[in-house]
Amino acid sequence: MGSCLKDGFLLDANHLGSAVTRNSPVRLKIEQVRIAGARFGTCVPVLCEIETGIQQVRRPDEYRENLRRLFRYVSIWPLDQETARIYGEFRQKLRKKGRVLSQVDTMVAALAYQMGLKVLTTDRDFAALPEVHKENWLAG
Numbered sequence: 001m002g003s004c005l006k007d008g009f010l011l012d013a014n015h016l017g018s019a020v021t022r023n024s025p026v027r028l029k030i031e032q033v034r035i036a037g038a039r040f041g042t043c044v045p046v047l048c049e050i051e052t053g054i055q056q057v058r059r060p061d062e063y064r065e066n067l068r069r070l071f072r073y074v075s076i077w078p079l080d081q082e083t084a085r086i087y088g089e090f091r092q093k094l095r096k097k098g099r100v101l102s103q104v105d106t107m108v109a110a111l112a113y114q115m116g117l118k119v120l121t122t123d124r125d126f127a128a129l130p131e132v133h134k135e136n137w138l139a140g
Contacts, residue, residue: 008039009135010112011074012105012121013049016042018138019074020066026120026137027070034073041075043111045104079111086110090129099128 009030011019018026030040050067054060087110094101101109105123109132112119119126119134126134 007037008041008115008117009033009120010077010108010115010117011040011042011046012108012119012123013046013053014122015120015137016046016050016070016074017053019070020063022066022069029137030073039075040073041077041117043077043079043108045079045107047076049104077111077115079107083107083110083114086114094128097128099125101125101128 015026018024019030021027034040054063057063087106090101090106090110090113094106102125105121105125108119108121109126109129111117113129113132117133119132120137121134122136122138126132
């Protein structure tokens with residue numbers, strides 16, 4: 001299914017973290033593009049990265065509440081056996097290229113590929129997987 005791009009985006013931690021703030025440019029763009037019919041989601045491994053960051057913010061309860069509100073627009077998509085298969089293929093491909101991508105980023109890439117979604121990320125390491133489409137809404 002990975003070759004068929006749908007109208008959807010999978011948020012990496014940098015974009016999800018930015019979208020938590022109500023009037024952030026990423027949050028506003030998500031709301032705008034969502035009205036046009038696109039769907040947005042993330043996955044539990046990204047939430048684990050976000051939770052690590054929440055441990056360092058001044059008001060974690062407020063941050064979690066804003067994150068909870070964001071999940072009215074952003075789904076949490078599950079990883080499954082097919083995601084795991086793609087993950088394994090991607091890890092092997094990266095190993096052969098001598099490239100490194102974190103395990104979480106590889107999971108994000110595998111899920112996005114499986115679901116035919118674009119990854120919203122600032123992470124340039126995703127370039128090692130050209131079959132995974134990506135955009136950076138935080139650039140410039």
